[in-house]
Amino acid sequence: MRIEQVAWTHPDAVALRAGQRAEIAERYGTPDSEPGTPPSAVDVAVFVVAYEDGGTAVGCGGLRDLSDGVGEVKRMYVDLPRRGSGAALRILRALEDWAREQGWSSLRLETGDRQPDAVRFYTRAGYERIPNFGAYKGLEGSWCFERPLHGAPERRDPLGSRRPDKV
Numbered sequence: 001m002r003i004e005q006v007a008w009t010h011p012d013a014v015a016l017r018a019g020q021r022a023e024i025a026e027r028y029g030t031p032d033s034e035p036g037t038p039p040s041a042v043d044v045a046v047f048v049v050a051y052e053d054g055g056t057a058v059g060c061g062g063l064r065d066l067s068d069g070v071g072e073v074k075r076m077y078v079d080l081p082r083r084g085s086g087a088a089l090r091i092l093r094a095l096e097d098w099a100r101e102q103g104w105s106s107l108r109l110e111t112g113d114r115q116p117d118a119v120r121f122y123t124r125a126g127y128e129r130i131p132n133f134g135a136y137k138g139l140e141g142s143w144c145f146e147r148p149l150h151g152a153p154e155r156r157d158p159l160g161s162r163r164p165d166k167v
Contacts (some may be wrong), residue, residue, distance in 0.1 A: 001058075001087060002051050003094040008041035012049050012057035020060075020077035027114045035142070036135025039064055039074040046098050050078070050087045058082040061091040063099060066108065066134070071099050073109035076118075083117075092125055099149055106148045108133060113141040 006013050025031040037043070039062060047062035059078035063071040073095060078088045099107055109127065111118040127145035136142045 003048050006049050016060040017075050059087040069105040071104050071107050108146045110136045110144050
């Protein structure tokens with residue numbers, strides 16, 4: 001599996017985001033569950049797509065710059081048949097590495113009470129629940145998380161295990 005930085009408008013990115021929005025609409029019973037301004041090519045600093053070895057796009061995620069060294073994870077998604085493959089964690093770690101390279105100090109995200117799988121994933125990945133921020137303040141069912149970014153980006157050996165970058 002490889003992770004590639006792509007344009008917001010890349011066809012694979014567009015298709016994966018459509019899958020993510022369809023799943024969210026089904027879970028919450030509305031096509032418009034995004035408070036505030038939805039992410040776009042204008043405000044997403046980086047967007048990545050995970051590809052299987054055969055070239056099939058299986059997942060995506062992006063970052064929005066919230067300023068002051070804080071970013072927000074947006075549009076994290078992995079196709080249902082590929083969940084449990086490690087794609088989501090590879091996407092998230094690639095986003096974290098990119099954020100570190102920009103000098104960002106932490107990443108935040110929002111998910112909801114109808115996404116226990118996402119809550120479990122982010123908690124296991126080191127994110128801790130925080131008070132709702134920005135457009136999510138006061139929204140019932142909205143859960144926010146944050147993870148400080150410490151140290152250098154992680155490098156992966158050919159077998160895919162993580163090890164700290166040696167500078």
